[in-house]
Amino acid sequence: MANGQPLNDYAYTAASYHYKLVTKVLVTNIKNGKEIEVTITDRGPNKRLHRTIDLSKISFSSIANLSDGIIDVRIDKNY
Numbered sequence: 303m304a305n306g307q308p309l310n311d312y313a314y315t316a317a318s319y320h321y322k323l324v325t326k327v328l329v330t331n332i333k334n335g336k337e338i339e340v341t342i343t344d345r346g347p348n349k350r351l352h353r354t355i356d357l358s359k360i361s362f363s364s365i366a367n368l369s370d371g372i373i374d375v376r377i378d379k380n381y
Contacts, residue, residue, distance in 0.1 A: 311359035314338060317346025318355045321379065328378040329355065329365065336365040 321327060321342045330337040338361050346356045355377060359368070366373050 313343075313358055314340045314361050314364075315343040315358045316340040316355050316361060317344035318342050319345055320354055325379065327355075328381045329357065329361070330376045330378070331365040332374045332376055334366070338364045 316327070316329070318327075323342055323344075325342045326339055327342065328337055328339050338357075340357060340361050344356075353372075355375065357365075362368065365375075
């Protein structure tokens with residue numbers, strides 16, 4: 303990852319080009335209202351895929367079913 307640490311699917315982390323590394327953001331699933339705090343630890347492929355954020359597996363599964371794939375979320379930096 304961009305922060306020099308290996309990827310950990312069991313850490314509450316995310317990748318985003320829109321936020322500085324080690325920034326904590328609150329991600330809310332718009333459909334069901336579930337939310338999770340994650341730390342930005344990587345830049346990820348989301349820019350070329352036109353995504354704002356890519357969540358780690360454990361983070362995503364906390365707010366949606368893994369089979370949902372891509373979901374609409376709200377991201378709050380200062381909450």
